[in-house]
Every structure is written in structure tokens, then in C-alpha cells.
Amino acid sequence: MNGLQDITVTVEEGAVGEPSAQVLAIASEIAGQLEAWLATGETASIDLRSLPMAPGDYQALKALLGEGEVSARLEALGPSDIYETAVPGVWWLKHRNANDEVMAELIEITDCPGILRTQAEDLSSAPGQLRERMQKATVEP
Amino acid sequence: MADNETLGEQLRRQGISRRSFLKFCAATTSLMALPPTMVSAVAAALEKARRPSVIWLSFQECTGCTESLTRSHSPTLESLIFGAISLDYHHTLQACAGHFAEHLRTEVIDKHPGEYLVLVDGSIPTRDDGVYSTIAGMTNVQILEETAAQAAAVIAVGTCAAFGGLPHADPNPTGAVPVSDIITDKPIINVSGCPPIPTVITGVLAHYLTFGGIPELDELGRPLMFYGDSIHDRCYRRPFYDKGLFAKTFDDAGARDGWCLYELGCKGPTTHNACATVKWNEGTSFPIESGHPCLGCSEPDFWDAGSFYNPLSAPIGDSSDWAAPAIAAGAAAGAALGLYGRRHKADAEARREPLTARDLEDKS
Numbered sequence: 001m002n003g004l005q006d007i008t009v010t011v012e013e014g015a016v017g018e019p020s021a022q023v024l025a026i027a028s029e030i031a032g033q034l035e036a037w038l039a040t041g042e043t044a045s046i047d048l049r050s051l052p053m054a055p056g057d058y059q060a061l062k063a064l065l066g067e068g069e070v071s072a073r074l075e076a077l078g079p080s081d082i083y084e085t086a087v088p089g090v091w092w093l094k095h096r097n098a099n100d101e102v103m104a105e106l107i108e109i110t111d112c113p114g115i116l117r118t119q120a121e122d123l124s125s126a127p128g129q130l131r132e133r134m135q136k137a138t139v140e141p
Numbered sequence: 142m143a144d145n146e147t148l149g150e151q152l153r154r155q156g157i158s159r160r161s162f163l164k165f166c167a168a169t170t171s172l173m174a175l176p177p178t179m180v181s182a183v184a185a186a187l188e189k190a191r192r193p194s195v196i197w198l199s200f201q202e203c204t205g206c207t208e209s210l211t212r213s214h215s216p217t218l219e220s221l222i223f224g225a226i227s228l229d230y231h232h233t234l235q236a237c238a239g240h241f242a243e244h245l246r247t248e249v250i251d252k253h254p255g256e257y258l259v260l261v262d263g264s265i266p267t268r269d270d271g272v273y274s275t276i277a278g279m280t281n282v283q284i285l286e287e288t289a290a291q292a293a294a295v296i297a298v299g300t301c302a303a304f305g306g307l308p309h310a311d312p313n314p315t316g317a318v319p320v321s322d323i324i325t326d327k328p329i330i331n332v333s334g335c336p337p338i339p340t341v342i343t344g345v346l347a348h349y350l351t352f353g354g355i356p357e358l359d360e361l362g363r364p365l366m367f368y369g370d371s372i373h374d375r376c377y378r379r380p381f382y383d384k385g386l387f388a389k390t391f392d393d394a395g396a397r398d399g400w401c402l403y404e405l406g407c408k409g410p411t412t413h414n415a416c417a418t419v420k421w422n423e424g425t426s427f428p429i430e431s432g433h434p435c436l437g438c439s440e441p442d443f444w445d446a447g448s449f450y451n452p453l454s455a456p457i458g459d460s461s462d463w464a465a466p467a468i469a470a471g472a473a474a475g476a477a478l479g480l481y482g483r484r485h486k487a488d489a490e491a492r493r494e495p496l497t498a499r500d501l502e503d504k505s
Contacts, residue, residue, distance in 0.1 A: 021380065045177035047170075049424060052417050054377035054399070076161035095164050101423050103168035106177055115167070119159035 019060045026051065027064055030090055033109045037089065043110040065090060072116055082113055149188035172344045174366040186351045194249045194257040196288055197231040200281040201274050201308040201317055202263030206299040207233050209336035226346060243277045246288065254291040258349065261285065261320050264301040264308045268316025285323055294328040294355055295320055298342055303331035304441035311445050321362065328355050331362040335438035338419050341367045363413065372409035372435050375417035378402065402429060406450040408437030
């Protein structure tokens, strides 16, 4: 057995109710960080695993923030789901491992999460990689 | 991995992309309970990290700590961390046995003096010259002293190694003591819990790997990043405590509505651990979320603190013994109870009765 998904028990998720005081506190922190970003240009992020959440709080926070226009899937050491919430500049990142288990879950207050950008360390080898692919494509059609 | 290769070099050699590395760093930062803004610092440090040798010694224990670690998500962050250390000796997991196994232990000591880590689970018997637990003809005390003498640091994994745990509980027939009673000249990190949360064990290892030193510790030698807050302070049921809403039995309306479990014996106010935030089983829940009071398993002498189902304000013993400070609530009660606990421990131990199923029935 590799993970919870192998246990044939389904966790029922109830209807999302009104956000609790804890959810509203997290939302207030996000609002404060958005204002700080506008004022100082300093971006921020929140580790969702560091916060005490009651059952249902997670779903309530997700529902409160909504879903925006952009979503991306990253395949690196397993899948990561990244999307901008309905609030511009507030991104939800969920990093999973190869077994689909959550490794980290973050909210980032930024114009674009850094992990989505092309990495300078990878870029340096990019021209060589393309030339190698061209060579392989012509030698082994 | 070559001996002198850094983690960054190792990952690049394996074709791990920068994004994958950053994801690994984001997960490691979360694992170490550091703020996400530290990701770039963690990435810079991990890039240059070199893997340390680790010797894992198991003494008087139930193997629950190793179970906790190996049953954690696999293969995942933990396995990546264990790829980044060299686990050279582990009684339970190593394939080899006998003289060859012991040779590996002494080889690490000889080759990497002052650089390797010693992880210990289980307490150490000292009564009758330590005869109650021996390995390869050596008592646990002898193995620990020999192995720790050249170590960079010792990590006591689990409440047995950190505080004596169950073997140390009354009447302590083997004279069990924690690592800190034997080793007094090395840094010791206590990662308590019965067992500790797997991500807390790997989080401490990740901290050592990343920053090359031991994290900030509390007065009991536990890393503040995981043991800095009480379960009570981080509990999602805390608002019910603050409003005075308590479950009185395990099946009353309050219990069903998720009210505070303080009156059912919850030791959350006097227990320091990360269960309320890191949680168990891939972050699914923790005992209080599953409707059971905290047992206080990461605290010293939790097994001798009376019934798990007696509220903190009504410890074992005659109620006439109970001093006025016990009436104080919350954190103040925790401090008062600590004092009370120490003062009356011997007395309580003499009157201690084993927990029976009836204890549970009486409460329900």
C-alpha cells in the first residue's frame, strides 16, 4: 500500500458553509499582503500546512477565493497544480509527489509564481539541447 | 553519490530540472516549518549541502519510530532526504548482520570522526550493568558511548530516547534512562513523540542537511520549530475552549459538534508538538480531529501522569490534595499542573492504577 488512495474509504465532503473565523483571518492576512505588495512591491506567500484548519475550513477558503483565468500543471518530481484565484495576484499552488501525495500547499501573493517562469539555470543549456534534438531528429528520423 | 559531491551536483547529474529542485526546496521549507519566503535561502544552502553519514541505533523500543518513518509517504520527500544522507547502519533496516554490520558502524566512526550523525530510538537500560539489552555482546550503554564519542550530534528519536518513555515508566524494571543521561558532551536534539510525526523526524534531518547545524531548541532539547507551540494553542477546537464549550462524554451533542475535549482528559494544554498543524497520515488529521483527547505523548513521563481520560484539572490522587493553583485555566493551568505534577509525582505513582476498559465506560 502506497498511500491513502489505496484505502477504499471515501471521505465525504459536506456542503461548504459560511467561512469560519479562522478562514476569515487567513483571508484578512491575504488582503493585508495584497495591500503591502501594492505599497512596497514585496510579494508574499503562506504555507497552508502551517495553519490550524478545522474540517471544512480548507474547502471554505478555496470557495472564498474562487478560481480565476489561469491554471497550469507542472510535471516535476510529480504533478503540481497551480492556478490564479478569482482575486488577481493570489495564486494557489499544490505540489504533489509521484504518488500523487501532497508535498506542499501554498498561497502566493505575486504576479506569477517563480516556479512557473523559465529557470535561468535551465536556460543556459537550452540552445545546446535544441541543437542536440535537431541532430537526433535528422540522424534518427 | 560520490563522497564529495554536493546535493546540487547530485541532482543535476540525475537530470533533475531546476523547477524540480525548487519544488523540492519548497516542500523542504514547508517540512522544516520555515516561512515560504525562506525557499531561496534553502535552495542556496541545499545546492551546496554534502550528505552526512548517519548511524541509527535502536535500544529499548517497539520499532514504532522506525515504522512511523518508513510508513510515511514513499517514495517522496522523505526518501529524497534519505537519498541525501548516507544511512550506514540501522538495526532494523540493514540487510547485513553480525560482524559485518558492526564493522560498518565502526568504519563510519573511523572514517568520519566529528562529522556523522547518531540517531537513537529507544531508552537505555542501566540497572544490573545494563544487561537487559545487549547487541553484539555490548550493552546499549557501551554502544551508545562508543558511537556518540566521535559524532557531530545525537538525535534522540521518540519519547523513549528523549525522556525514557514507556521503559522508564513506573516501576522501570530495567533502570531505563534517556540518551541525555548517558551522553553529556554532545549536542542532543530530542524529537519526542510516541512515535514522532514522520515529517518532524525528516524535518530535523533536513534542517541539519540544509544549514549544517542543530535548530533552536526548547528547554527540553526539542526543536522549537516543531515543539514551540502547545497542541492547545494551535488546536482548531480552541475557540470552543475559549467559549467554555466542552464535550462531557464521547457521544454527547458537544462531542458530535466538535467541542473542546479538555474535560475528557485532553493533554493539549501541557503538550508541545506539531500534530495540530502538520497532522498525520499525509496531513489527513490528528487525534483531536478524530475525536480523541491528546495523550501528551511528546512530554516526559506521560505514561505516569494518571488516566488518559482524567481532565488536567483533576489529576489522580485525593481531591483534597489538589492545590488552589489548579483552578487557574488554560496556559496558567498548564504551568501550575507542571509544578503540581512534579511535587506529587512520587505520591501519584504509588497510588497509580492501571487503565481499564471501565475507565472508558465510566466516561461515556
